[in-house]
Amino acid sequence: MPIKIFSHQADPDGLGCIILSKICFEEVDYIFCKNFSDLDLKLNDFINNEEYLNYGKIYITDLCPSVNLLDKINNNENLVNKLLVIDHHISNLEKIKDKEYHFININLDKCATSLLYEYLTRHHDLILPNKTLKEFVLLTNLHDTWKWKEENNLDAYYLETLLHKLGKVGYINHFVDKLNLISHHFQYNEEEKNWIKEQLDEEQKYLNNLIKRVIYKKIDNINYGTVYGLYDYRNSLSDKLSDHKSCDILIFMAVDNETVSFRSINNEIEVKNMAKKLNGYGHKLAAACDLNHENEIKLIQKFLS
Numbered sequence: 053m054p055i056k057i058f059s060h061q062a063d064p065d066g067l068g069c070i071i072l073s074k075i076c077f078e079e080v081d082y083i084f085c086k087n088f089s090d091l092d093l094k095l096n097d098f099i100n101n102e103e104y105l106n107y108g109k110i111y112i113t114d115l116c117p118s119v120n121l122l123d124k125i126n127n128n129e130n131l132v133n134k135l136l137v138i139d140h141h142i143s144n145l146e147k148i149k150d151k152e153y154h155f156i157n158i159n160l161d162k163c164a165t166s167l168l169y170e171y172l173t174r175h176h177d178l179i180l181p182n183k184t185l186k187e188f189v190l191l192t193n194l195h196d197t198w199k200w201k202e203e204n205n206l207d208a209y210y211l212e213t214l215l216h217k218l219g220k221v222g223y224i225n226h227f228v229d230k231l232n233l234i235s236h237h238f239q240y241n242e243e244e245k246n247w248i249k250e251q252l253d254e255e256q257k258y259l260n261n262l263i264k265r266v267i268y269k270k271i272d273n274i275n276y277g278t279v280y281g282l283y284d285y286r287n288s289l290s291d292k293l294s295d296h297k298s299c300d301i302l303i304f305m306a307v308d309n310e311t312v313s314f315r316s317i318n319n320e321i322e323v324k325n326m327a328k329k330l331n332g333y334g335h336k337l338a339a340a341c342d343l344n345h346e347n348e349i350k351l352i353q354k355f356l357s
């Protein structure tokens with residue numbers, strides 16, 4: 053029976069889960085989810101239409117459904133035995149802390165791709181004759197947990213660059229092929245290096261303009277920088293701003309993705325609660341919420357006026 057996977061569409065981690073599934077299983081249907089409310093909508097339809105009857109296993113990765121939906125799954129015997137949620141967002145762990153769901157694996161130490169990799173190597177035959185896949189998973193983990201910065205591991209950072217260059221589906225197909233083919237250490241080939249260079253040049257141009265449009269406001273001794281920009285640039289702008297002493301927190305309003313990203317620029321002041329207050333979720337230093345009308349008005353009133 054085919055496998056269904058609902059994954060976070062935004063970054064190498066969410067897509068890494070789809071890549072692993074496609075390498076591990078023959079038939080995989082994947083669904084991109086923008087954020088947790090998008091996941092809830094799509095998963096609810098999937099359950100109501102009884103589509104799950106057509107699948108052997110259902111994975112939800114790098115995201116977690118709402119408690120309402122988790123309860124609905126928990127009460128559905130057919131579903132509960134073949135569905136697995138793999139996530140690493142602290143706000144989702146907090147949301148389910150009083151509950152006992154056996155189909156959830158939340159671990160804060162690693163990215164979702166690492167968690168799924170460990171699960172699949174334990175429970176399925178995700179065995180490769182080489183280290184390539186393992187190295188790809190490690191790079192994805194370094195990227196997603198921001199550890200690439202400490203280690204200055206640019207290969208990890210370039211995963212995101214390649215995602216921007218190739219697009220979501222292009223990224224998935226490219227790495228499924230690459231990881232299935234090569235049998236030595238994970239390395240970027242000449243073609244990939246060219247893509248990375250082209251993309252970085254392009255991004256530099258856009259960022260140089262974007263950084264001039266950031267509006268700064270100091271509230272309670274914290275410097276907030278707020279900007280409207282394209283979603284793909286949320287992380288590169290926060291990198292660029294980290295040389296800027298005048299910004300502690302970046303509020304990045306991505307109209308193209310209908311999300312707001314919050315980034316701690318000084319890596320000290322936490323942003324999770326800012327997102328949570330707007331029904332968002334995330335990690336301590338990187339979080340997000342929907343860019344709906346209500347949230348936008350609140351943010352404009354506080355940070356742009």
Ligand SMILES: [Mn+2]
Nearest residue numbers: 065114164196
């Ligand atoms: Mn992740």
